[in-house]
Amino acid sequence: MEARDIREADVSAVVRSEPLVDGPIIETRGLSHRFGQRWALEDVNLEIPRGSLYALLGPNGAGKTTLLKILMGLIHPTSGSALLNGRPIGSTSVEHRSRVGYVAEGQELPGWMTLDVLKAYLAPLYPTWDHGLADTLTERFRLPSKARIRRMSRGERMKTALLAALAPRPEVLIMDEPFTGMDALVKDELIYGLLELSQNDSWTVLLCSHDIGELEHLADWVGFLDRGKLIVSEPMDVLHGRFQRVELTLRPGTLTDLNGLPPTWLSPKRSGSRLSFVSCDHGVEGWDAEVRSVVPQADRVSTQGATLRDVFVALAAEGLGGRDWEREGGLS
Amino acid sequence: MSSLAQVLHILKKDVRRSAVLLCGLSLLIAAYLTVGLPGSKWLGTRSFALPSLGLFPLVYIAIAAIVVQDDPPASDLAFWPTRPIGARPLLVSKLILIGLVVVLAPALANTVYLARAVFDEPWIPLFTESLQAQATFIAPIVLLAAITRSFRGFVTLGILGWLALSIVMSWSTASLGYDPLTRPMRESSFRVGIALLTLGLLGFQYSRRRTHQTIGLTIAGVMAVSLFAYRTDIVLPAPPPPPSTEDLREVEAELYLVGLQSQSVDGSNPDLVTYQGQLETYDLVPGARVRRTRTRILGSDTALEFSIEAHPWRDGSGPLYALGMVDIEGIPWAGVRDEYPLPSASLVAVVAEGAEDELGSSLQGGEVVEMALDVELFEPRIQARLPAEPGARARVRDQVFTVRAVERSERGVRLLFDSERIRFPGEPYRPHWEGAQAALYSPVYDELTFTMQPGGHGSEADPVSLSQGPTLIREQHEYPFSPVPETSRWRDPLPADWFDVVEIVFIDAELVETVRVRTEHTVPTWPSFERHVRVEDFPRRRGG
Numbered sequence: 001m002e003a004r005d006i007r008e009a010d011v012s013a014v015v016r017s018e019p020l021v022d023g024p025i026i027e028t029r030g031l032s033h034r035f036g037q038r039w040a041l042e043d044v045n046l047e048i049p050r051g052s053l054y055a056l057l058g059p060n061g062a063g064k065t066t067l068l069k070i071l072m073g074l075i076h077p078t079s080g081s082a083l084l085n086g087r088p089i090g091s092t093s094v095e096h097r098s099r100v101g102y103v104a105e106g107q108e109l110p111g112w113m114t115l116d117v118l119k120a121y122l123a124p125l126y127p128t129w130d131h132g133l134a135d136t137l138t139e140r141f142r143l144p145s146k147a148r149i150r151r152m153s154r155g156e157r158m159k160t161a162l163l164a165a166l167a168p169r170p171e172v173l174i175m176d177e178p179f180t181g182m183d184a185l186v187k188d189e190l191i192y193g194l195l196e197l198s199q200n201d202s203w204t205v206l207l208c209s210h211d212i213g214e215l216e217h218l219a220d221w222v223g224f225l226d227r228g229k230l231i232v233s234e235p236m237d238v239l240h241g242r243f244q245r246v247e248l249t250l251r252p253g254t255l256t257d258l259n260g261l262p263p264t265w266l267s268p269k270r271s272g273s274r275l276s277f278v279s280c281d282h283g284v285e286g287w288d289a290e291v292r293s294v295v296p297q298a299d300r301v302s303t304q305g306a307t308l309r310d311v312f313v314a315l316a317a318e319g320l321g322g323r324d325w326e327r328e329g330g331l332s
Numbered sequence: 333m334s335s336l337a338q339v340l341h342i343l344k345k346d347v348r349r350s351a352v353l354l355c356g357l358s359l360l361i362a363a364y365l366t367v368g369l370p371g372s373k374w375l376g377t378r379s380f381a382l383p384s385l386g387l388f389p390l391v392y393i394a395i396a397a398i399v400v401q402d403d404p405p406a407s408d409l410a411f412w413p414t415r416p417i418g419a420r421p422l423l424v425s426k427l428i429l430i431g432l433v434v435v436l437a438p439a440l441a442n443t444v445y446l447a448r449a450v451f452d453e454p455w456i457p458l459f460t461e462s463l464q465a466q467a468t469f470i471a472p473i474v475l476l477a478a479i480t481r482s483f484r485g486f487v488t489l490g491i492l493g494w495l496a497l498s499i500v501m502s503w504s505t506a507s508l509g510y511d512p513l514t515r516p517m518r519e520s521s522f523r524v525g526i527a528l529l530t531l532g533l534l535g536f537q538y539s540r541r542r543t544h545q546t547i548g549l550t551i552a553g554v555m556a557v558s559l560f561a562y563r564t565d566i567v568l569p570a571p572p573p574p575p576s577t578e579d580l581r582e583v584e585a586e587l588y589l590v591g592l593q594s595q596s597v598d599g600s601n602p603d604l605v606t607y608q609g610q611l612e613t614y615d616l617v618p619g620a621r622v623r624r625t626r627t628r629i630l631g632s633d634t635a636l637e638f639s640i641e642a643h644p645w646r647d648g649s650g651p652l653y654a655l656g657m658v659d660i661e662g663i664p665w666a667g668v669r670d671e672y673p674l675p676s677a678s679l680v681a682v683v684a685e686g687a688e689d690e691l692g693s694s695l696q697g698g699e700v701v702e703m704a705l706d707v708e709l710f711e712p713r714i715q716a717r718l719p720a721e722p723g724a725r726a727r728v729r730d731q732v733f734t735v736r737a738v739e740r741s742e743r744g745v746r747l748l749f750d751s752e753r754i755r756f757p758g759e760p761y762r763p764h765w766e767g768a769q770a771a772l773y774s775p776v777y778d779e780l781t782f783t784m785q786p787g788g789h790g791s792e793a794d795p796v797s798l799s800q801g802p803t804l805i806r807e808q809h810e811y812p813f814s815p816v817p818e819t820s821r822w823r824d825p826l827p828a829d830w831f832d833v834v835e836i837v838f839i840d841a842e843l844v845e846t847v848r849v850r851t852e853h854t855v856p857t858w859p860s861f862e863r864h865v866r867v868e869d870f871p872r873r874r875g876g
Contacts, residue, residue: 069408072413072414073413074408074413074414075408076540076542094416094417094418095416097413097414097415097416097417098416102414104409106409107409107411107414108407108409108410108411109411110349110402110411112349112402117348121341121345122415124333124337124341125333125338125341125415125416125417126416127333
């Protein structure tokens, strides 16, 4: 089988989007957004299952923040639509904003307010505001109630933002780089707090972070954006099942050209007699046979589960290498 | 939460946010309304007017900017768009607070301040002018705050916008200069246009939060409103026609021509020949002013159009004894006379001016000159009487005069007083005392009458205003008097306490009627005529 034929035949194995049983709480259809001449998002079709903790990954400039802002109604998409519970997300929809919590790096908070004043201001705006939860989070995050927000540390401000987003008990919590600049202790507090809340209340969390190691423990769904295109969107366990780190031991002098490898072999690297890559279709019937047919010179094949970081690096490297996901139909 | 409840909720938050500035502003306004301007320049203390004029707008701008930018609609990092806050309640609450605190309150305070300073001033025009001007001033600031993400951006764009708007406004509202008839309409249309435009743009920006589009619409809108305001002069009513000079009441008079001079009276145009004379009008009140004349040389076909104007009669004798001439609305008029109350009959001095060859060749000794004069009759009127005591106030036309101090020393008496007037937007500066001649008069020592020249040793203080719109213009005047006033009219020495019994009398003149005077006069024969002009200087040119 020619390498080219393999690439085209296995595209569907790379690009994947898992169907949802209950129907998504958030859904985008053909969502695109352009800044000037540059497309930040292109034809994104995303489905986020209800009650999931969805990690949105992607390299810098992939369009993650743009996607989250559109889902919050902060910016208007150039084309396509975004739905919450099947209803279009509008920038002026008060109802939408009462059901979605939003925490983002750099988001402005009313710095002149104290935490108490902020809570008193926000509580009447939400019919679902949970005073008990707000007080619990204040205590748990050890936030100063009387200090002005502008005088708080960065971590305290982020926790304040999180409190303001969680206390209304939103259906969906959207978080854009919430851990940036936090020390490990604060980060742990936030992460485990989030996990606990998410498990207890079945909230849907859409999280975007560069802390991939943390996300691996948190998320149960993963999406990957590259240059505005959603190329992966699937449950974490499925992702772990099909993405495997593969290492082949080759006979000397064989397989000098890596260009002919299947497209499902992501980020292949040759180091001496060893060829390593991340396979995105492990577990598919005939996977072993495919390996043997592509690299008959392999003496030894070893696989181990890819970490989320491995997947991220592999996909990002493919993107940097100029891989045309659109022509291939994306990875999701 | 209902929309109304949300409006009130945000309003409460914004009041709390700007509480310090609101308290400061309240104190500042209260201080101005209760204490007023402390000191004045001629007392050696510096007026607060200049800093306050800059301070008030800065406070207004700061409050408007803070209120709007606390929930900035231009920023996608802002807090409020991530919260269940409706754009409409948000905008309404902002407009209510800004409207109440930064527009209505200053306009009211300004009205109270001005109406107290210049009493008897109708307060409704003051209030509406202040309100309109303040709203026009604040509206672009609110819009500016709504399309900028930070206070720094607001200030930068504000300076640029202010420069641009100044140019646009000067072009659209002042292209024809100040005109009391058209200015209010032109300014009003511009103001209403700006207010409506701003509301529309704010609605768009808050609901859509598309800043670049809002900026584009703003530029286009300002140009459109300016053009509209500029064009409104087309529909303005035509100015009233000049009064008809036909069917005027005819009045008997006698004309005494005194002589011919080869230059105009004031020496400004040596090519003119002036023919001076006196017109004695028996049944005219003093202050008559000749508007025009048709002069004909009898016995010839020549009809010459001479302009003849009243001119001050400077001789110290006669019934019209003038200490000084005043200029009331451009009308030469003897302001103060011996008689008090004022006399009811007088002479009017006339001067004929004409081209040298025409006048010289036409007016020969023995010839009869027939004249028809249109005479405007002004009646002197006492506007107000003001005791020379500190704190005494009187209103004369649109000005209020207040005696500030009367200082006595061996060198004499120094009378210090302010004159205050309200200046409306667009109105050019005009000196105080215009139309209000004052004289120092004593009913006890009835020969004591001084003309107080406009201005005196005065200076204009800085204009004062609590809002945009009408401002208070204050001038300070100083009049020194020697212990015993030096005048040729004194026959007996005055006692030392002469100043205690004087009062300041403000006089102006009111147009009563325009009448026609017909008169004939035989030109004197030489040589009396030659005392001024040699006859051979003029080439002879007889009519026909």
